[in-house]
Amino acid sequence: MVMHCCSSMVRSPFRSLQLFGSRDCSSYVSRMRYLMRLKEDDEACRTALQSGNVLLYHKLEPLLTQTQKGMYHLHMLQATDVKGILGKLGKDEQLLNTSVLIGCSDNDAAQFSLDVGSLEKAAVEEMCGGVFVDLRKAFFLLKEKDTPLVTKGQALLRWHQTHAYCSATGEPTQRNQAGSQRVSPTNGATYYPQMAPVVIVLVSDGKRCLLARQSTFPEGMYSALAGFCDMGETIEETLRREVAEEVGLEVESLQYSSSQHWPFPQSSFMVACHATVSSDNAEVNLNGVELEDARWFTLEETEDALKKKAFPQGAKGEPTAIWVPPRYAIANKLIREWAIQQKKS
Numbered sequence: 001m002v003m004h005c006c007s008s009m010v011r012s013p014f015r016s017l018q019l020f021g022s023r024d025c026s027s028y029v030s031r032m033r034y035l036m037r038l039k040e041d042d043e044a045c046r047t048a049l050q051s052g053n054v055l056l057y058h059k060l061e062p063l064l065t066q067t068q069k070g071m072y073h074l075h076m077l078q079a080t081d082v083k084g085i086l087g088k089l090g091k092d093e094q095l096l097n098t099s100v101l102i103g104c105s106d107n108d109a110a111q112f113s114l115d116v117g118s119l120e121k122a123a124v125e126e127m128c129g130g131v132f133v134d135l136r137k138a139f140f141l142l143k144e145k146d147t148p149l150v151t152k153g154q155a156l157l158r159w160h161q162t163h164a165y166c167s168a169t170g171e172p173t174q175r176n177q178a179g180s181q182r183v184s185p186t187n188g189a190t191y192y193p194q195m196a197p198v199v200i201v202l203v204s205d206g207k208r209c210l211l212a213r214q215s216t217f218p219e220g221m222y223s224a225l226a227g228f229c230d231m232g233e234t235i236e237e238t239l240r241r242e243v244a245e246e247v248g249l250e251v252e253s254l255q256y257s258s259s260q261h262w263p264f265p266q267s268s269f270m271v272a273c274h275a276t277v278s279s280d281n282a283e284v285n286l287n288g289v290e291l292e293d294a295r296w297f298t299l300e301e302t303e304d305a306l307k308k309k310a311f312p313q314g315a316k317g318e319p320t321a322i323w324v325p326p327r328y329a330i331a332n333k334l335i336r337e338w339a340i341q342q343k344k345s
């Protein structure tokens, strides 16, 4: 059934957002204008690449290095060093030109990502003193501040690897130097990297929050409800529909929290919200096709789950403890926000 959700459901549509704290606004603007120019001007982008910083991936696994204290961080290389590595491994320097633009450092250096999957992995690791790590694993190893860049780098490379042809003519498309678009040579159709919009929602009945798990989740992990937007839907409509479909509840109000780019399994644009249902109509009617379980959690139970590490190892024979996605996942932020709000009220 199509549900019409009016915009009055959103409690605070004009909520002000603290975006960057005390960051220097003018240098931020100049960096964004610089990146804009590099996307528009292939020659300027090629020049920037020669003195830029490059994040290497091997078959979409980012290169990390370990510090003496055992901490992992992103291994950014200078473009000149990448050329040296390519030369030593007998690869054409032109491979560098397949890099994609992913940002601009605080020191105004353009940042790129490059997949060297055609080179021998161990040889590159040895030359760089780093290790290529599966992106999910990298999320557990890296500092939270590094995850957006490593995610963006992988997502853009993946998009180019999987969108090399025009969907109308079947011909190979050509990318611009920055990698921000691909163009079909005969019909001029332009393709841009895309994210699929997803609503993720933490539902509350005023006293408890609703957490659910899919059968594919790691054992014991519960998360907020999530669902892809259907064509033409608003965030409010998707949220109401997904809650109705997955747990059979009628949402009464919702509030925007924040958003996140999520690379798994493809790029999703996660829009995170809080929602309430009436405590008089809070009985869960589970859609067993999508979810394995969904239950209400008290504040105490939620705080317990938040304290658990990912993949907890319980004693043999005991049921696995309930835990929630780690901090880099926006689900974790929603759950923490709810717990803080609940303590205040």
Ligand SMILES: NC(=O)C1=CN([C@@H]2O[C@H](COP(=O)(O)OP(=O)(O)OC[C@H]3O[C@@H](n4cnc5c(N)ncnc54)[C@H](OP(=O)(O)O)[C@@H]3O)[C@@H](O)[C@H]2O)C=CC1
Pocket: 196, 198, 200, 223, 224, 225, 226, 227, 228, 260, 262, 264, 265, 266, 268, 270, 290, 325, 329, 330, 331, 332
């Ligand atoms: N960052 C975070 O904290 C969290 C992120 N997520 C992410 O949110 C996303 C959505 O959650 P999920 O509950 O799976 O979504 P849904 O509840 O929408 O269910 C997924 C199903 O929807 C269908 N579908 C419709 N549109 C799309 C599309 N554009 N891409 C892929 N599948 C689509 C597919 O069905 P079919 O195959 O039958 O066509 C798919 O199996 C997932 O990518 C998940 O990784 C989820 C929870 C937490």
Ligand SMILES: [Mg+2]
Pocket: 225, 226, 227, 246, 290
């Ligand atoms: Mg879902």
